[in-house]
Amino acid sequence: MSCGCGRTFRITCRKKRLVENQQKKSRRGKERVDVSSAEMCSLAQMQMCARRERGGEGTRFPRAGGPHRGCRHRAEACRICDNDLAGTFSDLTEFQVVALFVFSPPATLREFLHPHEQLMPGGVSSPVRAFKSVGGNPVVFDRVKGAYAWDVDENKYIDYVGTWGPAILGHADDDVLDAVKATMDKGTSFGAPCPLENDLAKMVIDAVPSVEMVRFTNSGTEACMGMIRLVRAFTDREKVIKFEGCYHGHADSFLVQAGSGVATLGLPDSPGVPASATKATFCAEYNNLDSVKKILEDNKDEIAAIILEPVVGNSGFIKPDKEFLEGLRELTTEAGALLVFDEVMTGFRVSYGGAQEYFGVTPDVTTMGKVIGGGLPVGAYGGRKEIMEMVAPAGPMYQAGTLSGNPLAMTAGIETMKKLKEDGVYEELERKAKKLVDGIVSAAKEHGHAICGDYAGGMFGWYFVDGPVKNFQEATKADAEKFGKWHRMMIERGVYLAPSMYEAGFMSMAHTDEDIERTIEIANDVLSQL
Numbered sequence: 001m002s003c004g005c006g007r008t009f010r011i012t013c014r015k016k017r018l019v020e021n022q023q024k025k026s027r028r029g030k031e032r033v034d035v036s037s038a039e040m041c042s043l044a045q046m047q048m049c050a051r052r053e054r055g056g057e058g059t060r061f062p063r064a065g066g067p068h069r070g071c072r073h074r075a076e077a078c079r080i081c082d083n084d085l086a087g088t089f090s091d092l093t094e095f096q097v098v099a100l101f102v103f104s105p106p107a108t109l110r111e112f113l114h115p116h117e118q119l120m121p122g123g124v125s126s127p128v129r130a131f132k133s134v135g136g137n138p139v140v141f142d143r144v145k146g147a148y149a150w151d152v153d154e155n156k157y158i159d160y161v162g163t164w165g166p167a168i169l170g171h172a173d174d175d176v177l178d179a180v181k182a183t184m185d186k187g188t189s190f191g192a193p194c195p196l197e198n199d200l201a202k203m204v205i206d207a208v209p210s211v212e213m214v215r216f217t218n219s220g221t222e223a224c225m226g227m228i229r230l231v232r233a234f235t236d237r238e239k240v241i242k243f244e245g246c247y248h249g250h251a252d253s254f255l256v257q258a259g260s261g262v263a264t265l266g267l268p269d270s271p272g273v274p275a276s277a278t279k280a281t282f283c284a285e286y287n288n289l290d291s292v293k294k295i296l297e298d299n300k301d302e303i304a305a306i307i308l309e310p311v312v313g314n315s316g317f318i319k320p321d322k323e324f325l326e327g328l329r330e331l332t333t334e335a336g337a338l339l340v341f342d343e344v345m346t347g348f349r350v351s352y353g354g355a356q357e358y359f360g361v362t363p364d365v366t367t368m369g370k371v372i373g374g375g376l377p378v379g380a381y382g383g384r385k386e387i388m389e390m391v392a393p394a395g396p397m398y399q400a401g402t403l404s405g406n407p408l409a410m411t412a413g414i415e416t417m418k419k420l421k422e423d424g425v426y427e428e429l430e431r432k433a434k435k436l437v438d439g440i441v442s443a444a445k446e447h448g449h450a451i452c453g454d455y456a457g458g459m460f461g462w463y464f465v466d467g468p469v470k471n472f473q474e475a476t477k478a479d480a481e482k483f484g485k486w487h488r489m490m491i492e493r494g495v496y497l498a499p500s501m502y503e504a505g506f507m508s509m510a511h512t513d514e515d516i517e518r519t520i521e522i523a524n525d526v527l528s529q530l
Contacts, residue, residue, distance in 0.1 A: 131499045133480070134487040139496065144171035146510035149496055157496035158515050160436075162506040164498075165313075165345055165370040168429075168458055169419055170510025176374050176415045183411040189403055196410035203417050204372065204382065207353050209362045210341070214382035215391055216405045220344035220369030221249025223379035226391070226399040227367050228253055228307070231338045233397040234387050237304035241295055243286040245315035245472025245502075246308050248342050248367075252277035286312060286471040287320060289327040296335050305338040305365070306331070310355035313345040313504035315472045317461020319454050325361040332364075338387070344369035344379065345504070348417065350457030351426050358456060371420075374412030377403075425509065429458035432516060433507045437462060439520035440527075447527045450479070458507040475502070482530060489526040495519050 117123035122130045124138060131138045142152045147170055149159040162168070169176065183196070201214050217223045228251070232238055240253070248254040255270045256278045282299070284291040286308070296303060306328055312318035332339040341363040346355040348371040356362050365383035372378055382388060390397045419425070433455035441462060444451040452467020453460065463469050463478035464486070483501040490497055498505060 128498070128500050128503065133501070134484040134499045136488055136491075138499070139491065146170040146172075147508055147512070147515050155494070157491070157494050158511075158519055159496045160505045160507070160519075161496060161498050162508055163375060164503075165349060165506050166373060166375045167506070168349060168371050168508055169374075169416060170508045171375075173374075173416070173419075175419070176412050179411050179415045180374075180376075180408055183407050186407065188408055189406045191402065194405070194407055194410070196407050196414065197405040200372070200410045200413050200417075203414065204368070204380065207417070207421075208343075208347070208366055208368075208382065209353055209356050210364065210366045210384070211382035212385040213388035214380050215388070215399065216410075217379035217381070217399075217401055218377050218403050219249070219379045220342075220367065221251060221379070222401065223344065223367040223369055223381045224248040224254065224342060225251045227340060227342075227365055227381045228305075229399065230381070230383075230387065230390055230397055231305040231307075231340060231365060233390050233395075235304040235336070235338060237302055237337070239280045239282065239299055239302045240304050241282045241284055241292060241306045243308050243312075243472075244283050245286060245318070245475065246312055246342070247314035248307060248309075249344075253281055256281045256283055285473070286318060287324045288471065289324060289331070292328065292331060296331060296337075301336065303335055303337045305340050307340040307342060309345065310341045310343065310359065310361075311346050311350060311456050311459060312472075313459060313461075315475045315502050316463055316469065316478070317454060317459060317504040318469055318471065318475065319456055320359070321470075322359050322361070325359050329361050329363075338364040338383075340365045340367070342367045346456075346459065348372060348420055349459055349506070352420055355456070371416065372413045373409045374414075374416035376409040376412045378409040378413060419509075426457050429507050429509065430455065432511055432513070433458060433460040435513070436460060436507065436516050436519060439516070440523045443520060443524040444527050446524075447530070449482070449527060449530065459504050460507065461504045463501065485530055486526060489529070490522065493522045493526065495522055 122132075124130045129138050139149075139155075139157070140152045142150050142154075144150070144159065144163075144167075147158060149157045149171070151157070159167075159171070162171070197216060201216075204214050205211050215226065217226060228240065231240070242248065242254065242256065250270075252273045255273050282295045282303075284295055292306065308328070310320060310325060312320075329339055331337075341354070341356055343354045343356070343366050346358075347366070347368040348354060351358040354366070354368075356366065363383075365381065365387060367379070367381045369379040372380060389395050392398045392400070437453040437455050437460050441451050441453045444462075444464075449464060450466045451462055451464055452469060453462030454468070455461075463475060464482045465474075465478040467474075469475050469478070478501055480501060487497055487499060
């Protein structure tokens, strides 16, 4: 038997000829009927009951949520696709069904999830992957290629997460893989300088307007840790300003009104962060210059830097007003503070020169990651030469890393950036992102949903709320329950989206117009049922 999502189920039933008192005695003897050997409807639980009416032509079923006359059991909707399953089993006229439907992950997926939860907190290596905010269990991937991902049960998905941004060419690009394999034959890590570092450094410096020197790290978090130490060392000031909902990694100084997984899990801050670590971090409202001016006035000549995501990707997707970025540039210059763009997500993603090129506003320091490693662990921070010369061994500000600049990550980054430098890449990424966002927003409005969406280069996002959304507080007004249902229903139909309304989506060069049109078609069907 199947529901509207196309999945089939196993049911437990009792033959109608059993009288009521026999039913009470025979629970241990229930007959299990495998309706189909096809894939089980996963990650949901549902109860449904039915009773054949005397003299009726078949079995009548109660509507979802309501008790059937004369029966204590309830009928509910499938929690994957939210379809009302009343009437689905009308052909079972010879049975009285008093059924408990327990939809669990397919056997292969269960085998993966159980040991994961025993071995790692929440069964994952990063919190958002656990699907806590959208419900259900995480999809366990087996492999990826191009615009697609396959789970351990061989289900195929159109992937708009793209390993959270790095897969801008598409997963497992053949040219990148070939280059990494060739480099691997020479060794996976040197712990010493190598020419590949210079090659990638030159490419970053040539591309990013603010960068005259660069230091490579192993992650975006590590890059931001080095950055905040650097701006304090250079200015000889301690206090910094960040923005509500902007995420700069999990270092203590930044876990103040952060976005990303902190917002997804509803954590106001993180236990274990001492008050002393955040007392010099001030939070302003994104796209609100007045909130920044107030902090600067109250802390005159004490602010080392203003740090922000130039396009917020860790509170969903929030685009800045260009005047906001220009205003920050003026305010930091007047205050003797540094302007820092955290471009771990936007760097080489919204344009080849990052958000600073896209909006025409140049910061003093930039952090990077994701795309510049071509899918391997990497991070970087860079800026004006006079600032970067504070970093050891050129200067006194210490920062180091065993695997920093490792040849595999450098190679993957070089090969990725070669392709991104080709003409028309970012125009094509933005065209496809626009097509996807416009199609889904249009479908949602057609079905009466409040929604707004936007895009920049190869990034995009939408909220189930009347927009536009300009800051984190406005993002929190979006319908989280609806987003969770939307997410589950899209995944069941083969579209993999970020499992949080506080994360951006990512387009790749591998996505085709057919992929996008198929996604819009699926979205239209889902939105008609929400």
